[in-house]
Amino acid sequence: MEVAYLQTPMGIAEFQGDANGLASISILNDNKPIGIVPHILEDAIYQFQEYFEGTRENFDLKLNPTGTDFQKKVWDALCEIPYGKTVSYLELSKKLGDPKAIRAVAAANGKNPLWIVVPCHRVIGSNGDLIGYAGGLHRKKWLLEHESPVKQMALF
Template identity: 80%
Template sequence: MEVAYLQTPIGIAEFKGHEEGLTSITVIDENRPFGIVPEVLEDAVYQFREYFEGTRKHFDLTLNPEGTDFQKKVWNALMKIPYGKTISYLELSKQLGDVKAIRAVAAANGKNPLWIVVPCHRVIGSNGDLTGYAGGLHRKKWLLEHENPAKQQSLF
């Protein structure tokens, strides 16, 4: 398992993976040595830099997360949420075919090991509240604003 780190505007991103793909991307608060990025993680680090610079809206990476079949089904559904858009946990449950599974969907969302690439930050409460985010609600808010910044209206 290879590891790399990248300083982002909202913390240090930690990438883990191997030849079969990325297994996790998380945000950490403690300092880590940055060093040389292993070859198998170079593309992920490069694409993340582009995302935070505002020039990348879609990731093209080989993913290999560990999880149950249900979790993987939820994570695949998350990847269909367009950049700059949000949906509710209820909407996501409906898309997956079982409105009663809302708590299980939320739990799977919370176990997402691939921060930003699998965009769990785009799922909000039915009333529009920013609910639940493993990386902290301040990061969720930042990511949503980054993806859909409010444009200043011209007065003239």
């Protein structure tokens, strides 16, 4: 498994993957040396840089996360949430065919190993509140504002 690090506006992101695809992307709470990017991870790093520059809305990467069949089903559904949009945990549960599975869907959402690429940050509470984000609600808020079609402009 190859590893690479990227400085993002929210901290250091760690990428892990091999020829079978990206296994994980996570945001770290501590510093790591950036170093040389292994060839197998260059495209992922490049696409993330474009995302943070605001020139990429969709990722085109080979993914290979580890999870249960149910988790992978939830992660696939997350990938269908358009850039700049949000859905509630209840809406996601209904889309998956079982509105009573909201807790299981939320748990699978929380186990997402592919930060941003599988956009779990786009799932919010039914009342519009930002809830349930493993990377911290401040990061969820930042990501949703970054993807918002309406940008707040400074007055002065």
